[in-house]
Amino acid sequence: MDLEYSAEYEQYRQDLRKFLDENKHRSPGMVGTAFTGEEREKIARDWQALLIENGYAARTIPKEYGGAGQEPDPLKAHIIAEEFARYRVRPGHSGDNRLVPTVLDLGTEEQKRWLVPPTLRGEMTWCQGYSEPQSGSDLASLSTRAHVDGDDFVINGQKIWTSGAQRADMIFCLVRTEPEAPKHQGISYLVFSMKTPGIDVRPLVTMTGEATFNEVFFTDVRVPTTQIIGKRGEGWFVANNTLKYEREGLGDPNQAESRLREVVAILERETVDGQRIMDNPVYRDRLLRLQGQVLAMKYNSMRILTSRSKGEEPGLPRWIVKLQGCELNHQLAGLVIDALGELGTLYYNSPLLRDRGMWQQRYMMDLGLIIGGGTAQIQKNIIGERALGLPKEPKYAEVSS
Amino acid sequence: MDFALSEEQQFLQSTVSDYLAANCTLDRVRDCVKDFQTTDPNLTEGLVALGVPGVVIPEEFGGTELGYLEAALIAEALGGSIAPFPFIGTSVIAPYLITHAGSDEQRASLLPKITTGEIQFGIAFTESIGRRVTNPTQANDGRLSGEQTFVIDGSDCELILISTEGGEVFVVESPAVEREELKSIDRTRSLTRVKLDNTPCEVLPGTVDDPTLLSHALDIGRIMIAADTLGAAQTMLDKSVEYAGERKQFNRVIGSFQAVKHMCAEMAAELEPCRSLVWYAAHSVLAIPSETHLVACHAKAHLAEVGQFVARKSTEVHGGMGFTDLLGLHYWFKRIGLNRQLLGTPDQVREEAAQAQGW
Ligand SMILES: Cc1cc2nc3c(=O)[nH]c(=O)nc-3n(C[C@H](O)[C@H](O)[C@H](O)COP(=O)(O)OP(=O)(O)OC[C@H]3O[C@@H](n4cnc5c(N)ncnc54)[C@H](O)[C@@H]3O)c2cc1C
Numbered sequence: 001m002d003l004e005y006s007a008e009y010e011q012y013r014q015d016l017r018k019f020l021d022e023n024k025h026r027s028p029g030m031v032g033t034a035f036t037g038e039e040r041e042k043i044a045r046d047w048q049a050l051l052i053e054n055g056y057a058a059r060t061i062p063k064e065y066g067g068a069g070q071e072p073d074p075l076k077a078h079i080i081a082e083e084f085a086r087y088r089v090r091p092g093h094s095g096d097n098r099l100v101p102t103v104l105d106l107g108t109e110e111q112k113r114w115l116v117p118p119t120l121r122g123e124m125t126w127c128q129g130y131s132e133p134q135s136g137s138d139l140a141s142l143s144t145r146a147h148v149d150g151d152d153f154v155i156n157g158q159k160i161w162t163s164g165a166q167r168a169d170m171i172f173c174l175v176r177t178e179p180e181a182p183k184h185q186g187i188s189y190l191v192f193s194m195k196t197p198g199i200d201v202r203p204l205v206t207m208t209g210e211a212t213f214n215e216v217f218f219t220d221v222r223v224p225t226t227q228i229i230g231k232r233g234e235g236w237f238v239a240n241n242t243l244k245y246e247r248e249g250l251g252d253p254n255q256a257e258s259r260l261r262e263v264v265a266i267l268e269r270e271t272v273d274g275q276r277i278m279d280n281p282v283y284r285d286r287l288l289r290l291q292g293q294v295l296a297m298k299y300n301s302m303r304i305l306t307s308r309s310k311g312e313e314p315g316l317p318r319w320i321v322k323l324q325g326c327e328l329n330h331q332l333a334g335l336v337i338d339a340l341g342e343l344g345t346l347y348y349n350s351p352l353l354r355d356r357g358m359w360q361q362r363y364m365m366d367l368g369l370i371i372g373g374g375t376a377q378i379q380k381n382i383i384g385e386r387a388l389g390l391p392k393e394p395k396y397a398e399v400s401s
Numbered sequence: 402m403d404f405a406l407s408e409e410q411q412f413l414q415s416t417v418s419d420y421l422a423a424n425c426t427l428d429r430v431r432d433c434v435k436d437f438q439t440t441d442p443n444l445t446e447g448l449v450a451l452g453v454p455g456v457v458i459p460e461e462f463g464g465t466e467l468g469y470l471e472a473a474l475i476a477e478a479l480g481g482s483i484a485p486f487p488f489i490g491t492s493v494i495a496p497y498l499i500t501h502a503g504s505d506e507q508r509a510s511l512l513p514k515i516t517t518g519e520i521q522f523g524i525a526f527t528e529s530i531g532r533r534v535t536n537p538t539q540a541n542d543g544r545l546s547g548e549q550t551f552v553i554d555g556s557d558c559e560l561i562l563i564s565t566e567g568g569e570v571f572v573v574e575s576p577a578v579e580r581e582e583l584k585s586i587d588r589t590r591s592l593t594r595v596k597l598d599n600t601p602c603e604v605l606p607g608t609v610d611d612p613t614l615l616s617h618a619l620d621i622g623r624i625m626i627a628a629d630t631l632g633a634a635q636t637m638l639d640k641s642v643e644y645a646g647e648r649k650q651f652n653r654v655i656g657s658f659q660a661v662k663h664m665c666a667e668m669a670a671e672l673e674p675c676r677s678l679v680w681y682a683a684h685s686v687l688a689i690p691s692e693t694h695l696v697a698c699h700a701k702a703h704l705a706e707v708g709q710f711v712a713r714k715s716t717e718v719h720g721g722m723g724f725t726d727l728l729g730l731h732y733w734f735k736r737i738g739l740n741r742q743l744l745g746t747p748d749q750v751r752e753e754a755a756q757a758q759g760w
């Protein structure tokens with residue numbers, strides 16, 4: 001065990017800090033600024049380009065696809081995540097952390113050149129068309145159909161909970177192409193423009209009051225048969241590749257650590273009957289309990305990182321991150337809400353609002369993350385079955401409807 | 402950056418675990434503790450042969466001085482096998498204090514005898530954690546008077562380390578004090594009440610002007626207790642997974658019922674990050690001492706909470722069998738239960754952690 005970073009990495013960190021000190025004013029602010037939507041988008045795109053140029057975003061994606069073309073190095077990736085969180089500067093993205101790695105792993109050369117560079121630049125944005133009204137956790141039962149007609153797939157059906165569909169340029173979408181095959185073997189993974197005729201997007205307002213996700217309806221949507229990632233009937237395998245990358249991003253301990261600092265700040269600032277909330281033994285104790293969990297998750301992630309940098313599969317420490325991390329974030333927000341009493345319930349730009357209402361916003365959003373990307377219950381099934389080796393549930397006699 | 406155990410560390414832990422699996426079976430433990438015995442001479446001999454009591458003692462005094470992470474790995478193995486062996490006090494806290502606060506003479510006379518298993522220490526620090534008696538121990542002219550409750554490993558010891566309010570630590574010979582055995586839920590370790598009446602003592606001179614030595618010793622002890630709980634809870638989880646994979650009801654193994662599977666998954670999800678917390682805390686003792694106090698408090702408190710959760714859920718997974726003496730799961734349950742209260746309850750150490758951060 002040696003927690004020091006070698007000189008090479010220390011230098012890397014120093015260079016990154018220097019970069020952030022010099023450039024952080026160019027980063028997009030987290031919340032509402034004085035700019036118009038278009039100006040904000042340009043700021044975000046310029047920021048992304050600057051980060052790629054300096055190797056702080058899209059690090060390991062080859063240069064020919066618009067990335068920084070560097071060797072995979074989990075420690076450098078970690079240093080980047082840590083420093084951006086410390087500076088509270090918006091990190092860059094690797095395009096879309098679900099789609100890009102999948103295309104790079106399983107797409108054709110032509111697809112890589114078509115999809116990856118504009119995605120990295122932020123000029124091609126994506127939504128994920130997986131869930132359907134009757135197929136959520138049981139995703140493989142999905143029923144949106146696509147049949148081949150000439151050189152096209154013709155798609156009919158409905159998706160739901162499609163985050164960002166109202167703004168996205170493109171969708172990666174699971175459709176059933178082989179209706180007779182067993183459910184896991186009849187699915188294909190297609191990519192197409194959201195401007196394709198026959199797509200109807202209807203926003204769904206979430207509990208936070210914002211319309212972050214949508215219903216998406218497909219009526220005779222024609223997509224060239226070349227726009228399939230992987231082979232026909234292998235979409236389930238391709239989709240699982242995507243989910244693997246998505247889940248890794250949920251429950252990040254860096255986020256919990258910076259959120260904990262914000263919790264401390266507000267508990268030190270706010271008072272009840274003239275007493276700082278921080279001096280109230282009940283809230284102090286709750287805070288400290290959560291800090292213990294944050295530390296445990298932080299060191300757990302160091303362990304994962306070490307395994308990765310040695311090329312080993314981290315196992316159990318990795319399987320638990322989404323479940324534990326999302327819950328922890330939710331609890332941190334819940335603590336602040338409780339500590340604020342009635343103030344904690346204010347929302348909708350109310351007078352007396354604290355921290356722009358972000359604690360309620362987060363408390364609700366985190367609940368969405370506990371459900372989305374594989375619910376907490378599904379995570380527990382996965383931990384029980386894959387990590388602990390417990391038997392699967394016996395199959396329910398298949399009901400045909 | 403390398404946050405993993407070295408091959409040597411893994412080897413050390415598996416050597417101790419394997420030894421315990423063979424020589425510290427539940428039957429042996431039952432047999433040992435049935436008359437409120439809390440040490441097993443055969444076990445002590447075997448662990449001494451493996452070098453366990455010398456793990457933090459300098460080589461010049463016969464130890465191996467491997468370090469505190471290694472000590473925590475041993476504590477974890479001991480907790481995993483509910484071993485009746487006075488490790489935390491005799492093999493870790495006492496050597497730490499004698500090495501850093503003892504006189505040359507004390508070091509030379511005491512440390513080698515710890516490595517050979519000739520002397521064992523009781524640890525009487527309740528004065529410094531939360532006094533529950535009305536007559537605190539006081540030092541007067543080289544003699545101690547007062548009362549010490551909850552002396553850890555005080556029943557079979559030759560010497561007792563006693564702290565007083567100001568953070569001074571004294572060595573007292575056991576026969577010179579009046580002792581009374583207390584009976585906690587956990588029969589694998591002893592708790593003793595000690596009365597001192599003008600009892601001759603020797604101070605560890607380093608503690609006279611430096612109270613941080615005692616608080617550092619407490620932190621190290623807390624890390625070891627956290628590690629012991631980690632081991633005990635891991636065993637309870639392993640037993641649960643094994644049982645859930647074998648026991649059948651309604652023609653199914655119960656582990657295929659989600660209610661049971663999810664209890665197991667929750668135990669694993671809570672416990673696994675604890676391992677990293679314990680490693681980090683133990684590693685910090687030598688590598689990042691400025692962080693030790695904070696992470697020791699957190700390790701102690703968090704393991705107390707997760708340990709309690711696992712102890713309870715594991716018992717439930719085993720159904721009525723979990724509640725019986727027959728299965729013996731309760732030995733782990735009780736080990737975790739005692740650990741929770743020793744050297745500071747969870748709320749108490751969390752408060753210390755808050756103060757350490759200026760909150
Ligand atoms: C904020 C948010 C964003 C999302 N974004 C997208 C997106 O962009 N694209 C997309 O395709 N989808 C998206 N989703 C959908 C998400 O993946 C699904 O909501 C999720 O997989 C659960 O499916 P469901 O909603 O149909 O719930 P159901 O599957 O009906 O689950 C209902 C309840 O039953 C439980 N349950 C179901 N099956 C089991 C089982 N086998 N064992 C135990 N319990 C079970 C669940 O845990 C849950 O408690 C998003 C969801 C949220 C909340």
